Amino acid sequence: MKFLTSLLLILLSTLPVALPALAWDATAHQTIALIAQANLTPQARQAVDRLLAQEPGSTLASITSWADQHRSSDNMRWHYVNFQRKNCHYLPQRDCPDGECVVAKIDSFNTILHSDAPDPEKLLALKFLVHLVGDVHQPLHAGTGHDKGGTRYQLQYLDEPTNLHALWDYNLVEQFQLNPEQLAQKIMTDQADQIAGITLEGGAPEWAEQSCHIVSSAGFYPPHKVSVAYLQKYAPVVQVRILEAGVRLAQMLNTLQ
Numbered sequence: 140m141k142f143l144t145s146l147l148l149i150l151l152s153t154l155p156v157a158l159p160a161l162a163w164d165a166t167a168h169q170t171i172a173l174i175a176q177a178n179l180t181p182q183a184r185q186a187v188d189r190l191l192a193q194e195p196g197s198t199l200a201s202i203t204s205w206a207d208q209h210r211s212s213d214n215m216r217w218h219y220v221n222f223q224r225k226n227c228h229y230l231p232q233r234d235c236p237d238g239e240c241v242v243a244k245i246d247s248f249n250t251i252l253h254s255d256a257p258d259p260e261k262l263l264a265l266k267f268l269v270h271l272v273g274d275v276h277q278p279l280h281a282g283t284g285h286d287k288g289g290t291r292y293q294l295q296y297l298d299e300p301t302n303l304h305a306l307w308d309y310n311l312v313e314q315f316q317l318n319p320e321q322l323a324q325k326i327m328t329d330q331a332d333q334i335a336g337i338t339l340e341g342g343a344p345e346w347a348e349q350s351c352h353i354v355s356s357a358g359f360y361p362p363h364k365v366s367v368a369y370l371q372k373y374a375p376v377v378q379v380r381i382l383e384a385g386v387r388l389a390q391m392l393n394t395l396q
Contacts, residue, residue, distance in 0.1 A: 163277050167312045167381055168203035169319035171273045174327060174385025175199060178334075179392060186395035190262045199269060200319065206270035217244040217267070218274050220347050221284030227351035229344040241275045245343040249391055269388065275343060276384035278359070278376075279304050281350035289354075296365040306365065311377050314370050323385070326378045333379060337386040346387070350380075 163171075176199050179187065191197045210218070220240040222229070229235075235243050244267065251264040274280045279289045286292045289303030296310060315322055327334070341348075353359060353376060361369045 163273050163381075164309045164312055165204055166317075166319050166322065167277075167308075167377075168270060168273045169200040170322045170326065170381055171276075171385040171388065172198075172200040172203045172269055173319055173323035174382060175269075175388040175392065177323070177327065178386055178389035183389075183393045183395050187265070187392060190258055190265055193258060193262050202266045203269050203273065205266040216240060217271065219280040219288060220275075222281065222347075222351045224283045224285060225355070227348050227355060229348055231344075241271050241280060242343040242347050245271050245275065252392075253394065268391070272343075272346075272388045272391070273381075273384050275346050276350060276380040277307060278350040278353040278380070279307055281347040282354040283351075292360065294361070294363055294365050301365075303360065306370075307377075311370055311373055314374065322381075326382050330378055330382045333382060334386055337383050337390075339387060339390050346383070353380075 176184075187199060191199070191202070194202075206214075206218070216239040218241055220229070220234055220242050222234055229242065231238075231243070234240065238244070238247070248264040248268040248271070252261050252268060254261075256264075282288055286303075289307065290305075292303040294301050294303060294306060296306060301310070312322075315325070317325060358372075
């Protein structure tokens, strides 16, 4: 715990390094937080509000991009995990050396959040946890790594150059043309029958494996000229992954005292 405390204090004082922002876009991350907020117990909501009160005006949704804004060469690897090709079974010693991956960091920050650490450290852990739970549900944050999470898989979409990771970060989310509040409501309505089946069973390793299986499925890598039909095909997958992230985040926070 002393090591984690020191690390967190260092992170607080370190200026971010200019690195590419590779994650669900702000709309998706805020939607996940809003779904989580809607599924918190009164006790959990009170505990979260107490931590957020350290930064007046902050909400669960407003802190979702903090971890991206404070990416550095030291914490870049916390946002993803790389599996071997054709092998989506998570092995920590192989896929997450030294605990430097999204799976291990979700567990680490959840442990801090549920510990007797001071509230400033818990708030920092919450900022990371809210973001990383979203990241692990973005399929390309748990791919094989051979193409850098799809960033090296070049595409053309609507006659504009892009890559597969950016397509999933932005275009697949923005196709709904809804703000986070509207998208959260749409997903919770459209996928209402899915909510009861979402659990914490298997934890972050299983969530990462689920993402890996999506990436490995037939048709996930589109032709280099992407059609609108591809976005429409994967729209339900995006909705389910956002819902799962939000509900699971809520379930983690619902054990706070």
